[in-house]
Amino acid sequence: xxxxxxxxxxxxxxxxxxxxxxxxxxxxxxxxxxxxxxxxxxxxxxxxxxxxxxxxxxxxxxxxxxxxxxxxxxxxxxxxxxxxxxxxxxxxxxxxxxxxxxxxxxxxxxxxxxxxxxxxxxxxxxxxxxxxxxxxxxxxxxxxxxxxxxxxxxx
Numbered sequence: 001x002x003x004x005x006x007x008x009x010x011x012x013x014x015x016x017x018x019x020x021x022x023x024x025x026x027x028x029x030x031x032x033x034x035x036x037x038x039x040x041x042x043x044x045x046x047x048x049x050x051x052x053x054x055x056x057x058x059x060x061x062x063x064x065x066x067x068x069x070x071x072x073x074x075x076x077x078x079x080x081x082x083x084x085x086x087x088x089x090x091x092x093x094x095x096x097x098x099x100x101x102x103x104x105x106x107x108x109x110x111x112x113x114x115x116x117x118x119x120x121x122x123x124x125x126x127x128x129x130x131x132x133x134x135x136x137x138x139x140x141x142x143x144x145x146x147x148x149x150x151x152x153x154x155x
């Protein structure tokens with residue numbers, strides 16, 4: 001699938017990964033093509049499944065959610081992954097989860113208002129899911145890097 005992308009596709013994606021609000025006409029001006037060309041390319045990228053969604057990045061702390069935490073989840077057995085992941089999806093405070101190698105079966109990111117809220121989510125929601133053996137929680141003090149991958153210089 002990677003070989004179906006040309007330089008223009010990669011440049012369009014790169015600009016939109018930096019700013020998903022950028023108008024197709026503005027992208028076209030930067031890349032010396034028409035806005036219609038950008039629109040057609042984006043339609044192709046969606047159909048290929050490369051572009052799935054556009055996300056709004058929000059500063060959670062300004063909305064009163066001051067705790068970002070990561071949770072290492074140990075399962076009773078790895079065959080329970082799909083069921084546990086399904087149950088985790090129902091918890092709105094969990095904003096991301098990965099099936100991983102290493103010590104944890106699942107590594108999740110949680111956003112909460114404060115430590116009391118975090119404790120409630122851990123105790124009342126996560127640790128009650130059948131199949132979870134135990135968890136380890138890591139509170140983030142500061143996010144140092146959050147950026148899209150560089151798809152222009154990786155050739």
